[in-house]
Amino acid sequence: MGNYFSSMFDKLWGSNKEIRILILGLDGAGKTTILYRLQIGEVVTTKPTIGFNVETLTYKNLKLNVWDLGGQTSIRPYWRCYYTDTAAVIFVVDSTDKDRMSTASKELHMMLQEEELQDSALLVFANKQDQPGALTASEVSKELNLVELKERSWSIVASSAIKGEGITEGLDWLIDVIKEEQL
């Protein structure tokens, strides 16, 4: 009987189950930096990711299985190979790169139309806030047309992976949403 309860508990709180999170976005948005900021809390020097990085990290007693997929044009088509069982998508945008906002928006909406991602939460990081000329979160939100998203829990957070600002706030929100949905 106790066994039963504990497994119930596990199910509810996911202490055993890993939560799968994808970090996506255009190349050079800062995905890999965010991943390692989350995992080791430091800024690492990165190279363009050819393929993906995957790390398992524990956050607030939850086991997160975070996949950082390369953002180069040649690698974007492969994103879909990793959509299955994804609890949440973190979409990273370079807030200073105004020219490619529309591309980012297009990629985002195309991705969200995928069947496998219908139930996933979406967290957008308006990254590189430390740089001059960066758009604010609401400006990015407008550029990405986030208001159009229906029936999905989403949020946009201004962040700077280099300075470590906004990352935990965003993730906190995300964890809350995931817990809520699993309940």
Added chain:
Amino acid sequence: MSTRTYKKFEASDSGDIPDKMTIYQDCMNQFNESPVNSKRCRTLLSRLLRLLANGETFTESEATALFFSVSKLFQHQNDSLRQLVYLAIKELSKISQDVLMATSSIMKDVQNGSDLIKPNAIRSLTVVLDETTAFSAERLLKSAMVSKHPTISSAAIATCYNLLPVSEQTIKRFSNEAQEAIVDLKYFPQDPSNTEFYPNSTFITQYHALGLIYELKKNDKMALLKLVNQFAGNNSIKSQIAKVQLVKIVSELVNKDPQLFTQFQPLFNNWLGNKFESIQLETAKLITNFHATHPRLVAPQLFSIAIATLQNLLSVPRVATRFSALRILNRLSMVTPDHVAVCNPELESLINDSNRNISTYAITILLKTGTAKNISSLISTITKFIHEVSDDFKIIIIDAVRTLSLNFPQEWKSILNFLIDVLKNGEGGFKFKNNIVEAIIDVVAFVPQSKEMALENLCDFIEDCEFNEILVRVLHLLGKEGPTASNPSLYVRHIYNRVVLENSIIRSASVIALSKFAISKNDTSLRESIVSLLKRIANDKDDEVRDRATIALKFIDTSTANEPTSSLADELIHPTSAYDLASLESKLSSYLSENNDSFKTPFDVTNIRKYSDDELKAINLKRKQEQLQKGTFENGMESSPKMAKKSDNKYGKRIDSDTYSSPNIDEQQQELLDTKYSDELLSMAEFQNFGKLVNSSKIVALTEPEAEFVVRGIKHIFKDHVVFQFNITNTLTDVALDNVVVSCNPEEPEESQLQELFIIPIERLLPSAEASCYIAYSKTEDVVTESFLNTITFTTKELDPQTNEPFEADEGFQDEYEIDTLYLSTGDYIKSSFIGNFTATFDELPNEEVAVYNIQESITLQEVVDKLITSTSCLPLENTQFVHSDTNSHILKLFGKSALNGSKVALVIKLIKSSKGIALKAQGKAENATLCSDLVNNLI
């Protein structure tokens, strides 16, 4: 049975192969699960790998799906799972195009992974990197190469090696690290618990590093020399394999530049005494191979040390070493049997070696080194032995005996007895028996004295033979050779027995054989009995047999009636000549493909070259001799330049293609080329009225093969005309040659008996194209010998790289190019021909001519003999084309026929080598006195 089913069949013994689709489904389910069960995934991966190793394949989409699910396993940090993941990625990369998705993850492991998975990660970089991404791995690979851990370093070097064709630019920057890796002796990290049982290093890294350095520097002779000098003398290289490779590098160096050999001789001496058997073997191989091509450059002393080394290796306990030593000796025994003869005591003891491969090789070598004296005793040894070995070895032995019959015609009796004994008493399959029968047919063809005995025994054999093919061959031979034997009726009885007892295929072959007896033997009683036999056969129940009998009867009728058609019947039953099959085939296929008027014009057979019986024999014998020689040479070369074949296929291939880039036309192609040239010539309108092409010479090179314009000449002889064909190859890349003309000037214009008729120039010769320029002469006498000084004149025009046409404004400029002298010699009027009994024929020929020459140059007897054979275009007989290397005298026997009228010519050339040079006395005998004196007086 296809390979696939065969493999399945084979595997059924070794356990069941899992079902492909089950594995696929299981993989897809398990690998996508979260969290990953590492143990279960490992099991699944190994089953998947087993499947792939068994030759199963997946479609590209399946493989891609598998790859992506496998890539998800990167989330698990288990080292043994990761190792399998790498293996799977490597396998799947062959089918799936998307493996580059694993790049980042792999590179991360290369950088931060444990020592256990690092080597696997590095090696899998080979399949994921391409030209653009290789650059980003440069730093990683470099630091892995200089790692102290031998396995990691090896993996990095091997990866660089394999990436070389992918990204030459990046890998070129690695030579310092590779150099360092050769010198650096790396040891496995000390593990105090098991140092006693494991060697602390195999130094294999040195081998890999050497391989990479070689690949990087293989075109730089000086760098390679430096490399060899740096490592060959001292003891810095510990790895045995690396040392062997060093020997191979030297082998390639000396083969490219033979003059280097002398400077390496002390090194070879040293290597022959090395403690490793493999190095002794490799060095001995190098020396003996080199000796085959450049005998004068190898010091006799070194050569005998090499042989002595091999001799010692024959009695070592290690089987592989004995076998390799035998292989080298076997090759050697084909060229210089006398040198190998010193090993005969060891070889004889190896006949009883428990390893059958070794004993068979030992016997074949003994057969080749055998002299007339011990042949018969050898044969009695193998008679006992042959029944104990498997079919494959029997065939090898039979082949050796067969060459023996060519080399020692006077030993035919014991050879034939042996063959017959094996044929009758030996157990064996079709291939084995067929080989024996072929050997006997050879003996009959080349040793006429043996005919009766061979035929009689073959008759006995066919009384009880289960193979149709062999029976038919024997019947054909009986029909061909039987009628001229002393007692033909004996064979007729045997053949008729077949008609009574055998199936229709054999019956029809017998009918043809019988009819040959009836026509070619002027024995009326025999003919009448055959006619009555054939009449009986004409009622056979099989169509083919009946038809053949009827037509045979008809032929016999016409041939006895002395009607004009009788010769036709004779010709059909007993053909005196055969078509050149290669040219017949090519003509027929072009006839079929052209099909101008739906085959209303019949196929024209008159243009195809015909060979008479003797000519055919000469061609066959020549081919066999050449095969023997070439086989030796090529086998010898085979293993030396292709390094590291065992370790890496790619490696072998790459070196291979580089070393053999020089044009190397083999015999078969050469013949086809000959036919092609004469076909082209005869199809040109200008030469239509010249009549029949009497003879075409071999292709003569008139320039160095690496010249800008490569020219090769062919001399075509007609009855009253001579045509020179110059094949010119333009090796320049961006220049076309217009209006190419070869001007031929006789060296002594006043005395020239040739009248120039016309020249057919080449209008335009594009880069890397070959075309022919022809010059026709009329000649007043049958045999004209002259030499010509030749110059090519042409206009060069630069080509527009876009259109491949000359620039319009370019008028080009006139240029000249001198090429070597072309000699029209007596040999060009002679065709090689075979004669069974040389001495008797030589004595019978009426006209005699003797000439004496003195050769001052320092060349070997063998080289003189080779030259004589080419210049006279005669066939060397009685195995006199080989000069024993330790003698100072030699007798060469040559036989040929005039291409113009078929008159015979025979030469006996005696050569004596002294300190002053080579003295040569040629004695020629011929039916035609002028031909004889021309040939004898223009030998050199």
